Amino acid sequence: MPESNDVPIYWTDPYRKEFDIEIIECKKNGDFFEIKIKPECLRAAGGGQAGDRATLEINGKIASVLDTVSREGELVLLCDTKFNVGDKGRLIVDMNWRLAMMRNHSAEHLFAGHIVRSIEGAKLGYIWIDGEHGTIDIDNVRLTFEQVFAAEREVQKAIIQDLPVETEIHSAGDLEPEIRAREGVIRKHEKIRIVRVEGHDSSACSGTHVSRTGEIEFFKIIDVHNTDTGTRLEFLTSGKAVSLVTDTFNLALSRKYDYPFEMEQLGAILDKGKKAIEQRASMVSTIESLMLNEGLFEDINGVRFKTYYMEGFENRDIKSIIRKLRSDVREIRLFFIPGEKCNLTVWTNDLPHSANEYVNNIVSSHGGRGGGSDRVYTGGFIDVKDPFVLYEQIVQGVRERLMF
Numbered sequence: 001m002p003e004s005n006d007v008p009i010y011w012t013d014p015y016r017k018e019f020d021i022e023i024i025e026c027k028k029n030g031d032f033f034e035i036k037i038k039p040e041c042l043r044a045a046g047g048g049q050a051g052d053r054a055t056l057e058i059n060g061k062i063a064s065v066l067d068t069v070s071r072e073g074e075l076v077l078l079c080d081t082k083f084n085v086g087d088k089g090r091l092i093v094d095m096n097w098r099l100a101m102m103r104n105h106s107a108e109h110l111f112a113g114h115i116v117r118s119i120e121g122a123k124l125g126y127i128w129i130d131g132e133h134g135t136i137d138i139d140n141v142r143l144t145f146e147q148v149f150a151a152e153r154e155v156q157k158a159i160i161q162d163l164p165v166e167t168e169i170h171s172a173g174d175l176e177p178e179i180r181a182r183e184g185v186i187r188k189h190e191k192i193r194i195v196r197v198e199g200h201d202s203s204a205c206s207g208t209h210v211s212r213t214g215e216i217e218f219f220k221i222i223d224v225h226n227t228d229t230g231t232r233l234e235f236l237t238s239g240k241a242v243s244l245v246t247d248t249f250n251l252a253l254s255r256k257y258d259y260p261f262e263m264e265q266l267g268a269i270l271d272k273g274k275k276a277i278e279q280r281a282s283m284v285s286t287i288e289s290l291m292l293n294e295g296l297f298e299d300i301n302g303v304r305f306k307t308y309y310m311e312g313f314e315n316r317d318i319k320s321i322i323r324k325l326r327s328d329v330r331e332i333r334l335f336f337i338p339g340e341k342c343n344l345t346v347w348t349n350d351l352p353h354s355a356n357e358y359v360n361n362i363v364s365s366h367g368g369r370g371g372g373s374d375r376v377y378t379g380g381f382i383d384v385k386d387p388f389v390l391y392e393q394i395v396q397g398v399r400e401r402l403m404f
């Protein structure tokens with residue numbers, strides 16, 4: 001078709017499903033038969049879009065066209081069945097695959113159009129569109145979530161407006177400079193097709209598109225991540241996007257009454273969950289080190305001395321621990337909870353002086369405050385820059401107090 005002045009049928013009527021065809025070549029290549037047909041009624045993979053799929057019905061034989069490629073500008077069908085040159089029959093386009101690609105491709109134009117127009121320096125890079133999903137690389141800039149979500153809203157707005165997707169055929173020479181011509185299009189076709197959605201995007205493109213934006217039905221970005229050159233986005237449209245969004249929302253809804261929250265608070269809930277996971281990891285490592293070091297007491301002038309750096313714990317946890325401590329020797333245990341506010345608890349057993357006497361001066365000299373009973377001292381520090389350094393200083397202070 002590119003040889004003639006005619007334009008591909010999928011440019012003008014991408015919804016046509018059935019064609020009378022004739023086999024003009026059939027070669028075995030590995031696991032496939034490579035078949036050429038006339039007319040060239042399918043679109044081969046290229047320009048960032050996957051190839052069409054189809055079924056062939058010829059002389060009572062039904063064969064699957066698993067993919068289509070372009071070899072030296074000619075359409076080649078990758079087929080699982082052998083046919084003879086001159087065989088005539090019907091070709092039925094896999095319209096589920098084709099329509100999904102059309103929705104994804106038109107959605108890609110709308111989204112990329114908004115990004116490129118509204119964000120300085122943003123350039124469209126690699127794209128991949130098939131019947132499952134779409135991938136878009138925006139090069140030259142790292143997109144923020146706000147920028148991505150703003151462009152997503154614009155696409156959804158265009159879908160609701162159900163705007164016509166207009167196509168115009170031009171000769172290669174008279175392209176307007178502001179229209180982004182896609183790599184390869186000019187070489188492949190002597191005619192250039194411009195795909196335009198008024199107010200949203202205008203691009204040179206040889207792919208298949210819906211005729212109205214409303215056919216996209218729903219557009220959802222499902223992943224955003226940085227690449228070496230910019231940002232890669234993955235998206236879904238129509239039923240696949242609806243299913244994913246519904247499943248995700250319903251997952252949140254089903255948990256809403258186990259962990260009471262309003263749906264708008266979901267982001268904050270997830271942040272809190274993430275923090276809880278981090279705290280748990282740090283508690284596990286604290287407990288691990290407690291277990292590995294249990295029984296390693298220092299002996300200073302006949303007093304057993306042991307210290308604990310209790311990351312992720314709270315004061316009430318320490319209270320609960322010391323309520324259960326029993327000992328029949330002279331002993332000091334020092335519990336330190338790090339943070340911007342640090343808490344210190346010192347438990348003593350059978351010592352000649354009150355707990356206060358062993359700790360209070362050290363705490364005050366490091367800017368903290370505290371007090372306690374004969375056996376237990378509790379203190380606190382605020383605005384601590386490096387909790388571990390403070391911990392080591394206090395431990396060393398108590399150690400020296402016991403030595404002299």
Ligand SMILES: [Zn+2]
Pocket residue numbers: 105109203204205206207
């Ligand atoms: Zn395109």
